[in-house]
Amino acid sequence: MAAPPIAVESLMPAPHNTVKVWDGLVRLLHWLLVLSVALAWLSTLGLGWVKAHEPAGYVALAVVVTRVIWGFAGSRHARFAQFVRKPRAVRNYALQLKSGCELRYAGHNPLGGWMVVLLLAVVGALGITGWLYTTDYFWGTAWLDQLHGALAWVLLLLIAGHLGGVLVTSYRHRENLVGAMFTGRKQAAAPGDIED
Numbered sequence: 346m347a348a349p350p351i352a353v354e355s356l357m358p359a360p361h362n363t364v365k366v367w368d369g370l371v372r373l374l375h376w377l378l379v380l381s382v383a384l385a386w387l388s389t390l391g392l393g394w395v396k397a398h399e400p401a402g403y404v405a406l407a408v409v410v411t412r413v414i415w416g417f418a419g420s421r422h423a424r425f426a427q428f429v430r431k432p433r434a435v436r437n438y439a440l441q442l443k444s445g446c447e448l449r450y451a452g453h454n455p456l457g458g459w460m461v462v463l464l465l466a467v468v469g470a471l472g473i474t475g476w477l478y479t480t481d482y483f484w485g486t487a488w489l490d491q492l493h494g495a496l497a498w499v500l501l502l503l504i505a506g507h508l509g510g511v512l513v514t515s516y517r518h519r520e521n522l523v524g525a526m527f528t529g530r531k532q533a534a535a536p537g538d539i540e541d
């Protein structure tokens with residue numbers, strides 16, 4: 346008798362092995378932030394789209410404002426109170442990482458949590474300095490222009506660190522974190538993981 350065919354679903358991770366971590370608004374805002382920041386940056390490179398700079402920058406600023414509100418009102422893993430951890434926890438995590446035995450977190454890990462805060466703060470500061478520069482009062486102010494430009498470079502460094510962190514964590518825990526920012530789902534906590 347022929348062996349029964351193997352259902353494709355049986356080769357995929359069972360849905361009950363994953364849990365919802367990122368709510369819809371967190372995911373939507375993340376990818377909107379990526380697109381608007383990329384456009385704001387690219388529009389300064391002399392490739393055209395100069396007119397897109399200010400609208401893209403304002404979209405990024407609006408994303409930050411919405412995300413900050415959501416950080417107090419959103420679902421469990423969207424809240425700052427859940428993922429912004431005390432210096433001691435950050436230090437412990439950094440030491441664990443150094444010795445290759447860091448714990449896995451269901452939401453942001455302690456370093457990633459602070460990276461989120463930094464990314465939002467710098468994009469917010471870019472939006473505000475950019476807007477101020479267009480006002481009559483500050484128009485042509487050299488220091489503000491320089492500050493805006495410097496913040497844009499700081500943001501690029503942070504993004505490089507952010508992507509590095511995402512890749513390292515994905516590799517260390519054999520988990521597709523980028524996919525999770527699309528689906529909202531991550532592997533369920535195993536014994537020893539930090540579910541909080």
Ligand code: HEM
Nearest residue numbers: 371375378379382452453454457461464504511522523526
């Ligand atoms: C303009 C560039 C980017 C900015 C400003 C940015 C910003 C952020 C922010 C603010 C969060 C926190 C999400 C939240 O809790 O609301 C985050 C998380 C995340 N981002 Fe990005 N991001 C950028 C690019 C990317 C790209 C290109 C990828 C993928 C290739 C990516 C993958 C992720 C992932 C996987 C997380 C979740 C991290 C975790 O598991 O703790 N990001 N990002």
Ligand code: HEM
Nearest residue numbers: 382385386389399402403405471472475476490493494497
């Ligand atoms: C994510 C947000 C933003 C990023 C990454 C960004 C990035 C940049 C960069 C790299 C430059 C060129 C460097 C310089 O001339 O100093 C620049 C210039 C400029 N940005 Fe932004 N920007 C953002 C948001 C905004 C916003 C919201 C506005 C205002 C509505 C704005 C207005 C300007 C102006 C007027 C300049 C030209 C300054 C000059 O003529 O020298 N930017 N921005």
